Amino acid sequence: MNAALDIGEVDRFRESVLRWLGLDFDDSKRSFLLEVLGRRVHANGRDAGAYLAALEGPEGPRDELRTLAQELTVTETSFFRNADQIRALNEVALPDRMAARADTRQLSLLSAGCASGEEAYTLAACTRDMPGIRDWSVAIRAVDINTAMLRKAAAARYSEWSLRSTTPALIRSLFHLEGRDHVLDESVRRMVKFEERNLTVEDEGFWSPGRFDIIFCRNVIMYFTPEIARSVLARIARSLAPGGYLFLGHAESLRGMSTAFHLRHTHDTFYYQRRDGADAEQDSVPPPLPAAAIPAPIDPDESWVDTIRNASQRIRALTDASKPGRKRAAVPATPAADVRTALDLLGREHYAEAQKILDALPPERARDPEVLLLSAVLQTHGGKLIAAEAVCEELLRLDEMNAGAHYLMALCRESAGDFARAADHDQIAAYLDPSFAMPRLHLGLLARRAGDREGAARELRQALLLLQREDSARLLVFGGGFGRDALMTLCRAELTLCGEAA
Ligand SMILES: C[S@@+](CC[C@H](N)C(=O)[O-])C[C@H]1O[C@@H](n2cnc3c(N)ncnc32)[C@H](O)[C@@H]1O
Known part of the structure; x- marks a missing residue:
């Protein structure tokens, strides 16, 4: 046919x-x-x-x-999927939104891309069981483009497979058996209203400003083009109340997608909180992630001069991607030659000279993310970790989803003996940019030193894999003066110390 x-x-x-x-x-x-x-x-x-x-x-x-x-469409889902996120929902997002809505006693939640309903009913079950919510008015909406899945959701009858992430106690409290079907309790079922809706189509009535307290849109935007994902996320940002929460799939992030949110990292998971009044003006749809922000294939024959030239373009792209609502138009771009020269000096380990180039930039240039990032790198190399941390903090105020700045923060925190915050920043960097090898390597080193050989080996194996394809520009900036081969050798040596044959 x-x-x-x-x-x-x-x-x-x-x-x-x-x-x-x-x-x-x-x-x-x-x-x-x-x-x-x-x-x-x-x-x-x-x-x-x-x-x-x-x-x-x-x-x-x-x-x-x-x-x-x-x-x-891919419709894979389950009840209580990603237990860490559900704990963050129960222990952070729901209590926080209940406090924010204490005057009206109304809560509104959305499962966007709800498939066969498991996610929406999970939201309903969690909300129903919140202490003190009895006399509240709770609205849970669930939308999807796939009508066959919506029919299944409305029937609320599930196989064991849908309950694979649900504890036996919850299964007993939420379902009764009819034949082989687990039938959802009516009290949870009637809390959710399902409707056919295409997330990519504008509807100002549905996506009205500040309507929702919590939106789950997990494992949906990954199927869209970046442009479409950005427009869907802009709709979601608009309809979330200031301070409201957004949960994405664990492999999805807002880096380069939206600047309307703060990143939250608790319960071993990531989620987002809508910026509120004071900093809402930072909202903007960021420019598309430049092609250069995507790691380049390795060219073993690349000359040093080419590495520097490509690196300066790519570093600009890596730092440009997601800064919140900065208005660049009034400020001309940093002279590429300065950044290139500073990078060249960095590559030759002339850190003080490189820093002098950056110091000589006019004051309005000094706050460019690429300059701040390079400056933090140079301070780190020069052992001035307190100064480096201050620069990283400034950069993160401009762009809290800057993976490089989080990685450098991890180094600074480690040197201050604050290993927990160091690991936290590494995890954020690795989440924001899953192709970034250095935070994985650093997590491996931190874990091994803490005696967690299994965790260390997991991170080091991942670092070894990522290093093979790591962007040469990023290695130049974050590799600590080591090349790819040296870093891979380090990973292997550390793996051996963890008791693994690398
Ligand atoms: C992998 S499922 C995710 C289900 C649930 N959110 C979860 O993470 O368990 C993706 C869902 O997104 C829905 N979807 C895809 N494109 C959509 C669109 N343009 N509008 C609404 N739903 C869409 C699919 O039909 C599918 O049910």
Whole structure:
């Protein structure tokens, strides 16, 4: 049935899927799209040209788009998924929002991309069981584009698989068995209102300002293009009350996506809190993550001069990505030559000279994130860790999702003997940028010194993997004067000390 379809048609199909559903399929998914397209063309009884033309029309064919949503979305979910986040919900987000809403005694929660309802019902169960909430009015909305999943959610009957992250005590308190189905208790079921909704489509009535206290949008934006994810997150930011909470999937972050939130790190997990009144003016949709912010493949033949030139461009990109609402227009860019010269000197271990170049920059330049970052690196190399920490703090005030600044903070805290905060900053850096090797290596070293050989080995193995592909610009800046090979050798030696054959 696919014989007549060509690559051009699959690409047109992919464009329509992106336009209507926001879902982004890269080239590796072409054969999957080809299969779905073939099936849909056949089911519609038309040729591919007519089918694609209908999808490309000004109005999406509603029923067909519903079917495509069912065919193309990933709907994996479970009750009480990611236990750490659920603890943060119960112990931080819900009590905090109840305190904030004590006057109206109304709470509003949303599961955005709720699939078959497990997440929304988890929110309901947690909220229902909050101390002191009995006479409150609690509204829990749950939306998804996949109508088959919404029907399943409304039925509220689940297999054991949906309960794989739920404790036996909770299963007993929330469900009763009918045959092999676990049927959800009516008191929880009636707390949630489900509705078909496409997150990529604007609806000012639904996404009204400050409406929600807590939004879970986990494992959804990862399927969108960065542009679409940014627009969905802007809608979410608008509809969250100041101080309200956003939970994303554990592999998703707001770095380069939104500047409307503070990052929170408790209960071994990450989540976000909407900035409130005083700093709400920092809200903005950040510019797209520059291509240069994505680690470059290693070029073993790259000359030192090329490394420096590429590094200065890439460092600018790495620091530019997510600063909150800075208005750059009035301030001309830092002369690239200065940063390049400072980097060159850094690479040659002439730290004091490099710092002199940065010190000589006009005062308005000195607060550029790239200059602050380099300055903090140089201070760290020069052993001036108190000064480095002050620079990092300034940089984090401008851009609290700057992974490099968190890593440097980790080094500073370690030198102050504050190992817990050091590990905390490393974890934040690794979460914000999962391809960043140095915080993993540092976490490994901290863990081994603390006698946690298993944890150390886990981090060091990960560091070793990441180092193979680590950006050469980032190694130059954060490698502490060591090259890739030296750092990998260090990882292997540390792994041996942990009792592992590296
Ligand atoms: C992997 S599930 C996540 C379920 C739940 N949030 C969790 O983490 O357990 C992703 C869900 O997002 C939904 N989704 C994808 N694109 C969407 C869109 N444009 N609008 C609304 N929902 C969408 C899918 O239908 C799917 O049910």
